[in-house]
Amino acid sequence: MTTSRSQRRLGRSILLHLFLTPLALIWLFPLWMMVVFSTMPDNGIFSPGIELLPHDGFIDNFNNLQRDTNFVGAIGISVSVAVTYTILSVLLTSMAGWALARYEFHGKGAVVAIIFGTITLPYAVVLIPQFIMVARDFALANTWIALIVPPLFNSLGVLFMRQAFSMMPAELFDAARVEGVKEWRIFLFVALPLARPMLAALAIILFLASWNNYLWPLLINSQPGAMTAPVALGTLIGLTKVSWGGIMAGAVMLTVPMLIVFVLLQRHFIAGIAAGAVK
Amino acid sequence: MRTQNATAYRFLTPYLLIFAVFWIWPIISSFLISFQATRTVPWRFAPAFNWGRLIGDPAFYNALKNTLLILVIQVPVMIALAIVMAVLLNSPLLKARGLYRFAFFAPVVVGEVAYSAVFRLMFSLDFGIVNKLLNSVGLPKIDWFSNVTPAMALIMIAVTWRWAGYNAIIILAGLQSIPEDVYEAATLDRVSKVRQFFHITLPLLKPVIVFCAVLSIIGTMQLFTEPFLITERGGPGGGTETLGLLLYRQGFRSLNFGYASAVAYTMAGLAIAITLVQLWLMREPK
Numbered sequence: 001m002t003t004s005r006s007q008r009r010l011g012r013s014i015l016l017h018l019f020l021t022p023l024a025l026i027w028l029f030p031l032w033m034m035v036v037f038s039t040m041p042d043n044g045i046f047s048p049g050i051e052l053l054p055h056d057g058f059i060d061n062f063n064n065l066q067r068d069t070n071f072v073g074a075i076g077i078s079v080s081v082a083v084t085y086t087i088l089s090v091l092l093t094s095m096a097g098w099a100l101a102r103y104e105f106h107g108k109g110a111v112v113a114i115i116f117g118t119i120t121l122p123y124a125v126v127l128i129p130q131f132i133m134v135a136r137d138f139a140l141a142n143t144w145i146a147l148i149v150p151p152l153f154n155s156l157g158v159l160f161m162r163q164a165f166s167m168m169p170a171e172l173f174d175a176a177r178v179e180g181v182k183e184w185r186i187f188l189f190v191a192l193p194l195a196r197p198m199l200a201a202l203a204i205i206l207f208l209a210s211w212n213n214y215l216w217p218l219l220i221n222s223q224p225g226a227m228t229a230p231v232a233l234g235t236l237i238g239l240t241k242v243s244w245g246g247i248m249a250g251a252v253m254l255t256v257p258m259l260i261v262f263v264l265l266q267r268h269f270i271a272g273i274a275a276g277a278v279k
Numbered sequence: 280m281r282t283q284n285a286t287a288y289r290f291l292t293p294y295l296l297i298f299a300v301f302w303i304w305p306i307i308s309s310f311l312i313s314f315q316a317t318r319t320v321p322w323r324f325a326p327a328f329n330w331g332r333l334i335g336d337p338a339f340y341n342a343l344k345n346t347l348l349i350l351v352i353q354v355p356v357m358i359a360l361a362i363v364m365a366v367l368l369n370s371p372l373l374k375a376r377g378l379y380r381f382a383f384f385a386p387v388v389v390g391e392v393a394y395s396a397v398f399r400l401m402f403s404l405d406f407g408i409v410n411k412l413l414n415s416v417g418l419p420k421i422d423w424f425s426n427v428t429p430a431m432a433l434i435m436i437a438v439t440w441r442w443a444g445y446n447a448i449i450i451l452a453g454l455q456s457i458p459e460d461v462y463e464a465a466t467l468d469r470v471s472k473v474r475q476f477f478h479i480t481l482p483l484l485k486p487v488i489v490f491c492a493v494l495s496i497i498g499t500m501q502l503f504t505e506p507f508l509i510t511e512r513g514g515p516g517g518g519t520e521t522l523g524l525l526l527y528r529q530g531f532r533s534l535n536f537g538y539a540s541a542v543a544y545t546m547a548g549l550a551i552a553i554t555l556v557q558l559w560l561m562r563e564p565k
Contacts, residue, residue: 012372013373013374016367016372016373017373019367020367020373020379023364024378024379024382024383025382027382027383027385027386027440027444028382028385030386030394030397030398030401031385031386033397033400033401034393034394034397037397037400045400045406046405046406047406048406048411050412050415092293092294092297093294095291095293095294096290096291096293096294098290099286099287099288099290099291100291103283103286103287103290104287105283105284105287105288106284111291111295115298118302118303118306120493120497120550120551120554121306121547121550122497122500122501122546122547122550123501124522124523124526124543124546124547125305125306125309125543125544125546126301126302126305126306126309127526127530127543128305128309128312128530128536128539128540129305129308129309130305131531132308132536133305149297149301150301151301152294152297152301153298153300155298155302158294184289187290208388211390212389212390212391212392214390214391214392214504215504215527219531230390230391230393231392233392233393233396234392234395234508237392237395237396237399238508238511244400248396248397248400250393250396251392251393251396251397252393254390254392254393255388255390255393258388258389258390259388261388262384262385262388263381266380266384269384270384270448270452273387273445273449274448
């Protein structure tokens with residue numbers, strides 16, 4: 001009885017791996033090919049043979065990319081924008097989440113209702129007025145402000161942090177209040193440290209969103225010196241005289257750092273994404 | 280709790296300002312712009328100008344048709360795949376779980392531009408690795424970019440690759456919140472694993488699956504980058520043109536803000552309708 005049961009388990013386990021392994025390989029294939037292409041000269045990429053292993057041409061490809069567009073400069077803009085955006089957004093949304101979680105005030109119901117009521121509206125709806133406002137009314141096209149400030153409207157963090165703060169026991173904060181500690185100090189020195197895992201998850205998701213953002217930067221910062229890295233790379237796709245090995249080197253530079261961060265901080269990543277479902 | 284208006288608004292105001300200026304006001308503004316003729320300066324109020332054009336515009340119907348076609352095929356396939364991934368990743372029999380998780384979840388961090396470039400290269404007609412592999416097993420090459428059906432299929436494959444793991448993460452979290460004893464009872468009653476899946480797991484996962492479906496539908500409805508970069512501006516000949524591309528073309532190539540706003544509000548209308556259906560599906564059974 002026990003043998004047949006463990007044999008059945010073994011059979012099922014083998015079947016599971018026989019199905020999942022090819023699927024996993026297919027899923028990894030585009031990422032693997034990105035790396036392979038980034039190390040091959042263009043006449044290798046566009047040759048009839050099947051090449052599945054990396055070569056040694058990454059540096060050449062990178063130089064070609066840098067010749068086609070100032071990619072290093074664009075990466076610099078992307079990093080600065082993503083870092084600034086993440087810090088500002090975490091601060092703004094956790095302050096708002098704290099207010100919604102821990103205080104009673106007039107208009108609270110309305111604020112929550114408006115945030116929830118508009119959260120499923122497509123971003124496309126605000127694109128045109130945002131563009132008119134930032135480019136024409138404020139004349140801020142091709143600036144860092146244009147890349148950083150408008151996307152701060154994102155309300156995901158507010159709901160996420162509201163949830164995090166409202167799960168904390170009230171006694172923690174009341175004890176400090178009895179001692180006369182000011183509210184902003186309670187927020188900064190009691191609440192925020194307690195919310196560290198949630199802040200990490202939020203920060204990772206926001207950083208990634210900013211790093212990969214394409215449509216808004218494409219519209220608002222279209223001048224060569226003001227482009228983010230994805231936009232700069234996007235301008236090359238579809239050109240006739242362009243180094244595809246170079247494009248792939250750029251894709252690797254955009255992707256591999258994020259993959260490393262993903263592996264190192266997988267727990268926070270997954271928590272951040274899965275949190276979308278608790279709402 | 281006593282009322283603490285001043286303290287609360289000190290924490291809330293910075294965010295609310297941004298939220299009002301860059302989200303709430305644009306939502307209203309976009310609605311108003313859709314009723315204005317924006318090709319002439321100054322803009323003038325002309326309620327039927329854009330909406331009338333929209334109703335009679337073959338380009339709009341083409342984009343709407345393509346968008347809905349992608350929605351109807353790609354979203355169910357991807358959600359089904361995500362459920363399979365999540366359930367199998369959750370299996371206690373799985374070895375080297377971390378590797379499999381990495382394989383399926385890694386696309387979540389890959390940017391649209393980077394993966395669009397790779398897919399374009401992988402699927403190119405003569406030198407694309409996909410056609411080479413098809414050839415090597417005796418299958419004919421597919422011209423992914425010059426014919427509408429393969430081009431649409433390519434867009435759907437790309438989007439599925441990018442987002443299946445994302446949905447699997449959410450579904451996996453849902454799976455792990457199902458208490459173990461539900462299954463123990465079923466196993467004692469000798470209910471087969473397959474029946475357990477259909478009669479216990481799926482019904483309990485319904486809210487999470489509906490959530491994923493709505494999220495995916497709203498995302499796919501705005502599809503822009505993939506047809507913009509992979510199939511080159513909605514090619515071949517508008518065959519992969521989407522509402523997102525139409526909005527881009529009208530708003531930012533022709534600078535026709537009024538018409539683009541009407542397209543945007545069509546997308547919003549669809550999103551609202553889908554959200555209402557979701558609420559209806561999620562209602563407590565009487």
